Amino acid sequence: MQRSLVLELDVPSSAEYIAIVRLVVASVATARRALADERVDDLKLAVSEACTNAIEANRRVSPAAPVHVEVWESPDRLEVCIEDSGPGFDPDRVASPPPFTDPGRLNFERGLGIPLIRTLVDNAAFVRKQQGTLVRMTVFGGPLDGDDTGTIYMDVSRFSGLPPLAPES
Amino acid sequence: MELGLEVDDSRQPYTVLAVKGEVDVYTAPRLREKLVELVSQGKRQVVVDLEGVEFLDSTGLGVLVGGLKRLRSHDGDLSLVCTQPRILKVFEITGLTNVFSIFASADEAVSMSN
Numbered sequence: 001m002q003r004s005l006v007l008e009l010d011v012p013s014s015a016e017y018i019a020i021v022r023l024v025v026a027s028v029a030t031a032r033r034a035l036a037d038e039r040v041d042d043l044k045l046a047v048s049e050a051c052t053n054a055i056e057a058n059r060r061v062s063p064a065a066p067v068h069v070e071v072w073e074s075p076d077r078l079e080v081c082i083e084d085s086g087p088g089f090d091p092d093r094v095a096s097p098p099p100f101t102d103p104g105r106l107n108f109e110r111g112l113g114i115p116l117i118r119t120l121v122d123n124a125a126f127v128r129k130q131q132g133t134l135v136r137m138t139v140f141g142g143p144l145d146g147d148d149t150g151t152i153y154m155d156v157s158r159f160s161g162l163p164p165l166a167p168e169s
Numbered sequence: 170m171e172l173g174l175e176v177d178d179s180r181q182p183y184t185v186l187a188v189k190g191e192v193d194v195y196t197a198p199r200l201r202e203k204l205v206e207l208v209s210q211g212k213r214q215v216v217v218d219l220e221g222v223e224f225l226d227s228t229g230l231g232v233l234v235g236g237l238k239r240l241r242s243h244d245g246d247l248s249l250v251c252t253q254p255r256i257l258k259v260f261e262i263t264g265l266t267n268v269f270s271i272f273a274s275a276d277e278a279v280s281m282s283n
């Protein structure tokens with residue numbers, strides 16, 4: 001089995017859609033890969049963090065642009081790619097939280113997403129693109145028996161059955 | 170996606186806020202608003218019960234840290250109830266198990282804090 005695309009998903013840059021991305025990616029990981037439940041939970045959380053960052057990035061410069069999600073699989077791994085059209089950032093310049101003994105730790109309410117992503121998946125790459133950022137998260141684990149080939153394409157932004165977007169708070 | 174927020178004032182001076190559902194960037198503002206409301210009502214000892222939480226990301230952590238900071242600035246405190254490994258893991262990875270007092274039940278949180 002070569003590296004192949006198993007899911008492609010475009011979601012509006014709105015917070016309420018993050019739960020859908022979490023659910024869909026976790027479903028694909030559970031259905032197709034031999035991963036322990038705990039690893040799928042870790043992937044769900046990493047996906048949520050990356051989507052949150054992507055939506056915030058898009059809303060800064062191009063709120064109408066969707067967040068693009070792809071899931072790829074290879075014999076030994078699953079890769080989740082989340083891409084935005086935002087201004088980009090340098091992941092190495094994201095400040096780390098102060099140690100818990102530092103009273104300033106309580107001022108660190110944000111910025112935990114990147115360290116979480118790095119901890120939760122086996123490999124995390126942050127690729128600066130011409131416009132935007134691509135986050136590629138890899139978890140190692142072979143396929144389940146009964147290989148189900150085929151790619152799922154979804155464009156959530158074009159679903160007609162979804163309720164109208166709630167205003168961002 | 171609904172976020173359940175239930176306030177229990179039966180263990181004075183403690184207020185137990187039971188959270189149910191998924192806490193992410195979409196739902197976390199409701200949790201923040203509730204914590205701000207409790208502080209503005211004069212509550213100073215708040216126990217946030219996370220046993221009904223199915224998912225919590227860094228946005229939720231940020232709201233809890235903000236709540237703790239707000240309460241401490243009013244000479245109060247915020248403690249947590251959490252026994253689920255998948256939720257505890259998020260606190261452990263971020264080092265926040267050393268910032269929050271985390272208990273196995275609301276009763277334990279109240280008795281240990283006294």
